[in-house]
Amino acid sequence: MAAALEIAKAGLEVLLIEKNESLGGQAAAFACMATNQCQKCGACFALQLKAEVATQPKIKVMTSYEVIEVAVNAPTVEKSDRKSSSTQYLVKMQLVTGKPDNSRTSIVVFRTEVVLIASGYQPFSAEVRGEYGYGRYLRVVTSLDLEQVWRKHGNLKSAYGHLSQVAFIQCIGSRDRRTGNPYCSKVCCGYSWRMARRMQWDYPEVEINIFYMDFQGSRCDFLSDLNPRRLNNKKISLVRSIPSRAYQLPGQKVVLDWEATESGQKAQAEFDLVVLSVGIVASDFNYKLNQQLNFPIDKGGFLLPGSNCRERPQGDLLAGVFCAGTCSGAADIWTTIIQGKSIAGQIVDFLNSNH
Numbered sequence: 001m002a003a004a005l006e007i008a009k010a011g012l013e014v015l016l017i018e019k020n021e022s023l024g025g026q027a028a029a030f031a032c033m034a035t036n037q038c039q040k041c042g043a044c045f046a047l048q049l050k051a052e053v054a055t056q057p058k059i060k061v062m063t064s065y066e067v068i069e070v071a072v073n074a075p076t077v078e079k080s081d082r083k084s085s086s087t088q089y090l091v092k093m094q095l096v097t098g099k100p101d102n103s104r105t106s107i108v109v110f111r112t113e114v115v116l117i118a119s120g121y122q123p124f125s126a127e128v129r130g131e132y133g134y135g136r137y138l139r140v141v142t143s144l145d146l147e148q149v150w151r152k153h154g155n156l157k158s159a160y161g162h163l164s165q166v167a168f169i170q171c172i173g174s175r176d177r178r179t180g181n182p183y184c185s186k187v188c189c190g191y192s193w194r195m196a197r198r199m200q201w202d203y204p205e206v207e208i209n210i211f212y213m214d215f216q217g218s219r220c221d222f223l224s225d226l227n228p229r230r231l232n233n234k235k236i237s238l239v240r241s242i243p244s245r246a247y248q249l250p251g252q253k254v255v256l257d258w259e260a261t262e263s264g265q266k267a268q269a270e271f272d273l274v275v276l277s278v279g280i281v282a283s284d285f286n287y288k289l290n291q292q293l294n295f296p297i298d299k300g301g302f303l304l305p306g307s308n309c310r311e312r313p314q315g316d317l318l319a320g321v322f323c324a325g326t327c328s329g330a331a332d333i334w335t336t337i338i339q340g341k342s343i344a345g346q347i348v349d350f351l352n353s354n355h
Contacts, residue, residue: 001049002337003116003324006344008058012351015110016053017093018063023050025120026326027333031150033194035201041194042333049337065093065108067285070115070292070321088320089115113354114320114347117295117303118340119285121326124173124181124278132169132276137248140274142172143188146195155202160273163206166199167256167271168192169243170212174279174330183300185279185330189215192277196236207235209269211242211258241267246274280330293318303328322347 001023004014022028024046033041053059069092095106126134126142134140139160149159156163170192174185189212196208243258253270260267282301289295289303295318296304303323324343325336 001046001053002340003118003344003347004059005049005052005056006341007347008056010344010348012058012348014059015112016059016061017065017067017091018061019066019096021064023053023061023063026123029144029147029151031147033150033191033198035198039194039197041191045333045337062093062108064096066096067091067093070289072293088113091115112320114322114351116343116347117285117289117321117323117327118325119283119327121280121330122283124179124281126172126276126278128179129172129276131245132172132243132274133246133248134276137246137254137274139248139254139272140246140276142276142278143191143195144278146275150198156199157202163199163203163272165253165269165271166196166206166208166273166275167243167254167269168196168208168210168275168277169256170210170277171242172276172278173281175213181279181281181300183330187330187332188277188279190332192275195275200235205235207237209237209239209271211239211256213240213242280326283327286327293321295321295323298329302330320350 001016004016008014016023018025020028027043027046028050030041030043030046032043033039053061069090071090071092072088089112091110091112093108093110095108097106123142123144126132132140134142146156149156153159170188172188173179173181174188175182192210196210199208200206239258240261241258243256246254246256248254253272254274255268255270256274257266257268259265282297286295286297286301286303290297298304322343324340325331328339331339
């Protein structure tokens, strides 16, 4: 949306295709983490951009449509909203419905000179880490589960009742070669800290343990809070270890086992709620784009940002294909907005140089 707005402000027409019923992608499902002050979670940015897009006359929005093919130098198609000798790409999309629809009326085709891929990411499936029992134990949840409860109810009490002991486990699906994701997701450290503070806003007496390897991320503005005095005041403990397993007997609390890094001794504790901080995984659409256009991807399945070049060799078939946001790598909301605006400038320059 950020890129679309910048391109539209430059006087160019934009077609914005969204698979979901409304704009915003994953960020649209995030809850505000504000307590008595803003925590800079960025959840409001999606709403602000969506509202601005709605007032921009040069942006046409098509929601509930899924792109099924992007082709280069495609032949002339009857159903096309734009015909130009400089047209280079054909984008074919299909209406997303609750029931299978193979009729030709659900297929829409557009021709365009530039394609900007901003297909986002997929959250890591916590079921893959079976040692934590997600999906089996009711009190083992993901960070996205908490987002949904906060967004729907405004607090956690309606879903989880009274909480006195809570654990966060970091790097679920990130920095983990066993799952094929050796990279850092760059967002988990920050959002877990903001969630912990928001949780204590709902439950002033709750004690929180954050199990971690080390703190990473491009925007670690929370690190100033990570000193012993402030942590004691907030009843938050940092445990530099990743639990080996979780289990829960009927009617009892969740038990975590881990090894204390300092002593090397085994440790165990009970918690009312265990939160798995799930990371960012490349979207399946990236692999489709790699097959259709031979668009380069890295080992994690992310589109290579090096493909966004201001100067492209003459005759390059990917000259008009750009990518922005988390489809090209893990990033927080603010970073993707900045990147989107930057790529928009490259697109405007590219179009101006071709006309």
